Amino acid sequence: MAKILMKGNEAIGAAAIKAGCKFFFGYPITPQNELPEYMARELGKAGGTFLQAESEVAAINMVYGAAGSGARVMTSSSSPGIALKQEGISYIAGAELPCVIVNIVRGGPGLGGIQPAQSDYYQSTRGGGNGDYKLVVYAPANLQEAVDLVMEAFDVADYYRNPVMVLGDGMIGQMMEPIEFREPKKRELPPKDWATTGTEGKRKPNIINSLRLDPAELEKLNQKIQAKYREIEKNEVRYEMYNIENAEIVFAAYGTTSRIVKNAIEMLKQEGINAGLIRPITLWPFPHKAFDEIPETAKAILTVEMSCGQMIDDVKIANNGRLPVGFYGRSGGMIPSPQEIVNKAKEMLGGAK
């Protein structure tokens, strides 16, 4: 009985604790509530502190503080709650601090609804906050992957001193699946000699700050951060290529939607149509090179999202004008069915075959 059955939200919480998360600051919102609920119950037992803040803005600034002192820290929310955290996220990126942010996405815009969506792709990869910053964004498609990526996210955040986001649609948060906890691959993590832990009169104070009034100094910071992002783009891109060989049509989809697409691929195979899938696991850095590996047989790319079309922008950039790029999406908490996806694929390939 190595595997246990967990709900996505609690599995993410359990993974964070296993990864050494010592602080959690959050504020409730559906469909991610089981995550803070789990942390409220379990984090204290693991020697950490759970605190329900008075707002999302307060929570992310508590994350800023805890991260500045070198602790492993996490917050979670859902779409509009993450929108509220954007200022703090930009500050954390500007101050080059590690933290993990979980977004269990619900339908938008505005307060939207509680059903699953993927309409925070722009918010996650383009930044809702100000300035030239990036988050590493992981998009798990099942709970085992969610658990693995959450554990790794803490290492990646520490390694690059950058906030990392784990983006799951509401389905990932709410569904149950068997999981097991596995150690991520070992990384040599640098000591946190920048953290504000008290000088004991032995060294100069460390300063955690994102305000730099000298433009030359601020530009230097930007250049440093950008160099780090190039490094991340080189080392951290993650994606899955599925059934791509001889594919006539290549789907691009992430998270829950990629699972539905895999069903659609099976259905297409029954009809004699070869279809493949590129599934980005990191939304940033986006797996551009996966699109260079699309075989000659492919006539089109079809992006499927639970949104009105956001990742399609990156798919078009990666495709670089080579193939026609189509889109099928449902939004507001509606989930595309495999049949709808099959129909759209056939339409793109030119009707009945």
Added chain:
Amino acid sequence: MLNDKRIKIIIGHYGSGKTEFAVNYTLKLAELGKKVAIADLDIVNPYFRSREKEAMFKAKGIKIIGSSIGSNIGADLPALSADVLGPLQDESYDVVLDVGGDAIGARVLARYHNYFKEGSYDMFCVLNAYRPGTQNVEDTIEHIKGIEGQSRAKVTGLINNTHLLRDTSVEDVLEGQKLAKGVSEKLNIPIKYVSTLEKVARLLPEDIEGEVFPIKMYMREDWM
């Protein structure tokens, strides 16, 4: 199962498969010719609630009661419908109460306490030995006591629904049966059903304690 009491309360840990059992059980009652109502009392979970299957129940002549606010899928408010009282009072109904997970979810039951006279109801606790919190006898008993305390009703039967979704094997169910047996002996509550996917149910030993209850997965989409 026709010997079960008129009021059937389904409780358990979330993830135990309560709702999947409740849905299958309700459909079976209707198939056996009973006049059935199912009340979705889950005010804890926002997803995977029996109210989502309103159309399916209605097509089979089953009364389904969800939130009082309507909007059965998107409702994010813990609103119970007054309609729940109808089938609780109307003795021509067999009524299934599909309760939210854990003691927190079971708290709503206290509101219907007056209807739970000893001998007039069954309260079935659905167990999944793969769920943290109900993996050993001690934890499971604590779990049951918590629910009984909140609901002011007593568990009258155990349901071994140990599963790993579609990957469930006979061994998994038998592992869960050990847990159910341990709890059953300690609390002197019978194992009423062994609930599992049809393909697994066929392979279970014939002398297994409790009635084998094959189920389909109605709440989990094929692609999941």
